[in-house]
Amino acid sequence: MPRFRYIFTNRNFCVLWLSQIVSNFGDRLNQMALIALVTKLSPHSSFSLALLFSFMVIPVFVIGPVAGTYIDRWDKRKIMIISDILRGLLVAAIPVMLIFFKSLIPVYVIVLIVFSLTRFFLPSKMAIIPELVSKDELLIANSLTSTTRMIATVLGLVCAGLLVKFIGVSAGFYIDALTYFISGALIALINTRGPSRIKEQITIAREAFGSALKGSVLSQIKEGINYLKGTPNMRFVMKVSLLLMGGVGAISVVSIVFVQEALGTVTIDLGFLGMMLAGGLFIGTLFYGRMGSKLSKEKVIFSSFIASGIMIIAFVFLIMNTHSWILGWILLALLGVVASPILISANTLIHEAMPAGLGGRIFSAVEIVWHLALIVAMLSASIMSEYVGNAAILVLCGAVFVVSGIHGVSKSNKNPAPL
Template identity: 35%
Template sequence: MDRTNHFPVQMALIGLYLKQTAGISLSHSVPVMRNLFFFSTLPILLFSPLAGVYVDRWSRKKTLIAADLLRAGLILLIPLLAGYTDGMWSIYGVIFLVFSVTCFFSPAKSAIIPNLVKKRELLAANSLSNITRLIAMIGGVTAGGIIVAWTGTKMSFYLDSLSFLLSGLAILAIRIKEDLPPEESKVGIGRVAKELVAGLNFIRKKKRVKFVATSLFILMGASGIGYLLVTVFVTKALNLGTIGLSVLATFLGIGMLAGSLIYGHFGEQIEREKVIVGGILVCGVCAVLLGGSKSLFLLSLGVGIIGFIASPIMIAAYTLTQELTPDRIRGRVFSALEVIINSSFLFFIWVAGVLGAWLPIQSIFYLTGVGLLVYGSKTLVLRYTKE
């Protein structure tokens, strides 16, 4: 799932988290942050498979518009609940609903891109989509962190809601011809179940798509660990709050933006699988180096490099999947991918929450880096041996 779309609202949620954990030790803060990420990831496991099946049945354009408008309304509820309820549980409920709606937005967005451009333009289109998203992310997290620090969390939620409203209106202006399934195929639980199984079987049987799914599972697992631990470390251990996190997220966004620009220009000449494996190896080295970082500058530098490498990995992975997947099942295949990678994200967030209460954060970074290096090296050796 595309989490960068929600960075501004997550910045405001972290502001609420800091209020809830004021005076609590670093080790006890990790589980609280874990809960925040848990409720934003759980919907993907529950609803993404079903969402993908219906995305292939509905108008993808209308799905995108409806999802943006629903998220705009739901996010407006968060500051109201924060003002009238104690604790975070009601807010967790709204977070759950927001990301449930996103389960329909993400596969629809990935599935509609090949309907807008020619096949030879897919990599450039995915790069451009990534670039515009990252520009919005950089502006959002920078402004979000400052707004939360200066005015509190409410204004950040209001602006994030407005951004989803504007996104929906922008999509409304896009002209696209969509081929929808025959009318008689649009009902029936049995058929929906068969289509879901078809999407999962496609990933399992298509060797190159299975490689993409496995690689993204590993990469997102490492991302889940890093996302949780870096957030807690910067906001609590370094005591830099949302401003520190904004700096970190801005470096991440700049790195991803640079990676998208360069890969979008030169990437067509490089085999997609090589980009994915090589990128994972470099991310492994960076994760080990992050373990020794004890200042915001070094963390920002390391995260920026990871963003620079991770962006081409994601573009290559999604472009390869789009190239190999027939249009009629593209929505459910991308939903299945969402389940695979986000189940990894969710599982390893819980692992990080458990380990964070027992091990130093630096040690967990070392273990994460070694895990990435082992997977990348093994994949490289197997590929070299077969060749």
């Protein structure tokens, strides 16, 4: 199993990884600047914020399925470059629009277009990884990609929030635009013609590309859905995605209020808790990236769910009774360590089973499942918390993780094949 230092000798993957760091920070900066703008122009309006989040999410379900088909037809590298350039131009246009319009409607239109372009960018980024690394490097590549995204999200929200606060909303948009341009420039340095796993399947790739050009968009969407339904590994990953993102959605809604009530915290203190979680994710990635090839990915996923559930339940009860910041930091760091293998293993299973020519549709479908699970879980948890409390929701999420993990481990021992 290649170690991390070997994957960093892969120039193409390193460039993609660096562009991901830049673009992830840009995404968080964009979100914080948009929230600050909406609250400034429409203060105390939950409806305005709800509209903003709706325009961010709608493209996942409307554009995602169609985007996946075209991603499989077109050059993924060029898709990412064009997406970054267009997103940069559109984001830079927001402060200019505000000079002529005081309404939020033009902003909502730009947000809808930007997040529609993101539906082309993200699946392309995930689908191109097998073209840049060999099959035995997939686990480490996914370890770095998945965890970099998680860490950048946590740290990016903290840094972006402070940046917008001190330099202003308009300057935040301009810096955000710059990050998209830098990301596009880095991706332009990628050479997909080099040695890759795709070259091992060149005949299959040509046949898949040829059939994609001949088929209609709707028929190709149906083909991708049928592949997901008919492939055991893909069905397994879909179930894991529903469980994981459903839990994340429910936890994200109630955890902030729970921590504020239990520890009497302020927003900046929540940032430190997030940093401890990010640190745990990073450590877990390093460990799993080096040792993961020796383990069954399915059993690792189930075991991680069990350990994550235990950590969540322990966090709730210990924080409620001790009100200790130090204990909270330790438990969240441990949660990051044990949770990090779940998404890494799931993405690696997709890459290993993914045929050439279907990557865009597959990862677009995965994104839809993620967001659908997030939205349903967030809505359900927010309603339930009014009746049973935030702590009860967190304990329930932890218990579901534990029970699902135990069930999965016992079933995989009887039948090693994915469910």
